Amino acid sequence: MKIQVCIIGGGPSGLLLSQLLHLQGIETVVLEKYSRDYVLARIRAGVLEHGFAKLMREAQCGERMDREGEIHNGFHIAHDGVMDRVDLYKYSGGSSVVVYGQTELTRDLYEARDRAGGTVIHNAEDVTPHDMKTDKPYVTYRHEGQTVRIDCDYIIGADGFHGVSRKSIPRDVLREYERIYPFGWLGILSRTKPASHELIYAKHERGFALCSMRSQVLSRYYVQVPLEDTVDKWSDEAFWEELKSRLPEDIAAKLITGPSIEKSIAPLRSFVVEPMRYGRMFLAGDAAHIVPPTGARGLNSAASDIYYLYHAMIDHYKKSDDAGLDGYSQRALARVWKAQRFSWWMTTMLHRFPDNIAYDDKLQETELAYLFSSEAAQRSLAENYVGLPF
Incomplete structure (x- = not known):
């Protein structure tokens, strides 16, 4: 098989790039290690920058997002017995974010590729990039017992932190930067009405908490837990009680609880690899960088990679x-x-670090006090939260 661009990874990054390039007449094939059902079962981010939402519309995949997504013009931070609101719309100059689950976004992208007759190969095993430093790179993989070769102009590694793409680059070429945080997020998904029509970030002496949502009938909640905790340790009842203890009393009193339909613990990590190019292979998304979910930058950072690659490919081919x-x-x-x-x-402003000393606690308190006493500080937060320009 000969194709212009071979994309490794069938998550939102790979699918979005494939769809955008298709609309410009650039041929792609997407290789995904897992089944479509597996990909769509992942419970991930749900806050989209305004630039990401615009990119979805440009990919002709934004109709359902615009119809069902929740437009948020602000969010709340609960701390020290008060709950302050960050006015994103006011302090970013009129921008907002869209709350729309990654699962639904990925589903929209799959359906768009189906309509266009795009090639997305699932259950692709032993995917291996070759000859990335030459002008004739290729990728091999096994599918249904057969070894297949794809010759291409360029390879995109959008296969996540544990994928093969970054690992195919010689170790002495890459420089890695990493920080592991001493806690994780225990998260549950429940078919319940959200606690608030906007997100609530909570800083508490027992640890961080977040009240988020996927829709008006589907809620996503998190509490900070030690790294050694396991999901089995946390019953639904224990989770709800812990969440309530970290929220303002009026919010906790009206919190609607229910059985969890998904429960998991995610460790927090910051990670960047440089460079993001090796010959004719380009890394994108989690293959090159990871952020803690605080601030909702993960999926959005991947989207900015796709924006740059998309326009670079157009310039090359056109x-x-x-x-x-x-x-x-x-x-x-x-x-x-x-x-x-x-x-x-x-993350450092809102979480309880196990080795904090009294000095650190006072700095966190001062940071939050300064934030809500300074319009300049709130503008900086809002500018970053809604998304910096591409």
């Missing part, structure tokens, strides 16, 4: 201009590191 491809890694990393800074700042 204008014979390779400046976008040559500058991809530097340009993408500049925005990635800004997202890393914002996620680190939100």
Whole structure:
């Protein structure tokens, strides 16, 4: 098989790039290790930057998002017995975010690729990129007992942190930056009305909590837990009681509880690899960078990678201009590191660190007090939360 762009990874990043390139007449094939049902069962992020939402519309995949997504012009931070609101719309100059689950977004992208007759190969085993440093790279994989070769112009590694793409680059080429946080997020999904029409981030002496949502009838809640905790340790009843203890009394009193339909613990990690290009292979999304979920930068950072790759590929194929491809890694990393800074700042401001001393606690209190006493500080938060320019 010969194709222009071979994309490794059938999550939202790979599917979005495939759809965008298809609309420009650029041929792609997507290789996904798991089944479509498995991909769609992942419970992930649900807050989309305004730039990501615009990109979905450009990909002709935004109709259901615009119809069913929740437009949020702000969010709340509960701390020290009060609940302050961050007015995103006011302090970002009129922008907002869209709350729309990653599962639904991925479903929309799959359906768009189906309508267009796009090639998405699931259950692709032993995917291996070859000859990335030459002008004739190719990818091999096994499917239904057969070994298949795809010759291509470029390879996109959008296969996540544990994928093969980054691991195919020689170790001495890459520089890794990583921070592991000493806690995780225990999250549940429940078919209940959300606690608030906007997200609530809670800083509490018992630890961080978050009240989020996927829709008006589907809620997503989190509490900070030690890394050694397991899901089996937490019954639904124990989770709800712990969540209520970290929320303002009026919010806790009206919280609607119910059976969890998904429960998991996610460790928190910050990770960046440089560069994001090796020859004719380009890394995107979690294959190159991870952020803590505080601040909702993960999926959105991946979308910015796709934006840069999409435009670079158009310039290459339509204008014979390779400046976008040559500058991809530097340009993408500049925005990635800004997202890393914002996620680190939100995480350190709102979580209870086990080795905190009294000095650290006072700094956290002062940081929040300053935030809500300064319009400049709130503008900075809002600008980053709704999404920096691509």
